Amino acid sequence: SAVISQKPSRDICQRGTSLTIQCQVDSQVTMMFWYRQQPGQSLTLIATANQGSEATYESGFVIDKFPISRPNLTFSTLTVSNMSPEDSSIYLCSADRGLNTEAFFGQGTRLTVV
Amino acid sequence: SQQGEEDPQALSIQEGENATMNCSYKTSINNLQWYRQNSGRGLVHLILIRSNEREKHSGRLRVTLDTSKKSSSLLITASRAADTASYFCATDGVNDYKLSFGAGTTVTVRA
Numbered sequence: 001s002a003v004i005s006q007k008p009s010r011d012i013c014q015r016g017t018s019l020t021i022q023c024q025v026d027s028q029v030t031m032m033f034w035y036r037q038q039p040g041q042s043l044t045l046i047a048t049a050n051q052g053s054e055a056t057y058e059s060g061f062v063i064d065k066f067p068i069s070r071p072n073l074t075f076s077t078l079t080v081s082n083m084s085p086e087d088s089s090i091y092l093c094s095a096d097r098g099l100n101t102e103a104f105f106g107q108g109t110r111l112t113v114v
Numbered sequence: 115s116q117q118g119e120e121d122p123q124a125l126s127i128q129e130g131e132n133a134t135m136n137c138s139y140k141t142s143i144n145n146l147q148w149y150r151q152n153s154g155r156g157l158v159h160l161i162l163i164r165s166n167e168r169e170k171h172s173g174r175l176r177v178t179l180d181t182s183k184k185s186s187s188l189l190i191t192a193s194r195a196a197d198t199a200s201y202f203c204a205t206d207g208v209n210d211y212k213l214s215f216g217a218g219t220t221v222t223v224r225a
Contacts, residue, residue, distance in 0.1 A: 001159065004156075006156075031211055033212070033213075037154075041217075042202060042215045042216060042217050042218050043157075043202070043204075043215040044215075045212055045213070045214075048211075048212065090154055092156060092157070094157075094213075096211075098211070099144065099206075099209075099211055100144065100145060100164065101162075102147060102159045102162045103147065103159070103204070103213055104159055105149075105156045105157040105158075105159075106156050107155055107156035108154070108155055108156045110154065
């Protein structure tokens with residue numbers, strides 16, 4: 001497995017602003033992902049962060065709202081743009097080393113938009 | 115959308131008892147993974163079971179997989195207060211690296 005450091009761990013933001021969440025893995029990984037977990041709900045995949053190219057977004061999520069970067073094999077960022085109270089959620093970074101390997105997670109970022 | 119459905123949604127047991135939760139899924143899978151989440155924090159990986167495996171153990175955890183019924187179960191034996199958490203199953207499809215998560219089971223272990 002590997003250790004994922006995600007920051008910030010929590011933040012309270014004003015509506016209309018943007019927040020960038022960072023995810024750092026302590027060793028090289030193949031795949032990196034970003035998930036959203038709304039209060040009391042399960043995890044929903046936002047996008048796959050592709051190294052050196054544009055992220056692959058799931059249905060219902062768009063690049064303008066959730067721009068993602070992955071400049072190398074161990075680091076990724078997710079920005080939540082033009083936030084509204086509906087964006088209040090836990091955002092989680094995940095990584096794995098390809099098919100048939102376990103996926104491990106950061107500690108999450110608890111975002112509250114006021 | 116989530117592929118997995120878990121039941122029960124919530125489970126309350128006495129310390130020392132066993133806890134069993136189930137996960138069903140809809141399409142063929144490569145692997146099924148179980149995770150624990152404490153109080154809305156990050157997910158802790160518990161067990162990965164491959165589609166050609168039927169049972170796996172890790173400490174007090176036992177996972178079974180029945181691909182003919184598209185279901186899995188997680189058994190926690192001799193539960194402790196520290197086992198209080200939400201438990202999620204997650205599946206990846208054949209040749210699909212993305213995980214789909216179930217709705218989760220919230221387990222409360224009473225002292």
